[in-house]
């Protein structure tokens with residue numbers, strides 16, 4: 001059976017209670033990355049840049065992300081408040097990861113850039129980036145209430 005995002009969490013082939021090792025990179029291979037994470041959920045954002053990229057984000061701890069690239073090959077794009085750092089490959093233009101504007105302790109890895117395509121089948125959570133301030137506030141409130149629980 002093909003994994004699907006509608007598959008119950010407990011049956012999903014890559015949702016594990018333990019951390020797993022992942023690798024990935026841009027299209028031409030000038031940027032490669034590796035990380036260990038418990039991948040359980042992707043973030044699908046509808047803000048202007050995420051829509052344009054068609055990106056699907058896997059949130060991981062910033063310190064978990066290991067980037068293997070020449071500094072010259074990685075370009076950072078900023079816009080708006082210029083807080084988020086959208087890293088992309090100078091040669092092929094693909095955006096493998098982002099330092100987000102909120103939760104800077106995370107890196108958002110482009111699930112489409114992970115070598116294991118099963119990552120793209122993880123359940124998706126919508127982030128209403130088109131209404132960024134309100135969505136960010138709601139997310140921070142949810143995280144705070146999870147911490148209290």
Ligand SMILES: [Zn+2]
Pocket residue numbers: 026027028029030031089090091092093094
């Ligand atoms: Zn590239």
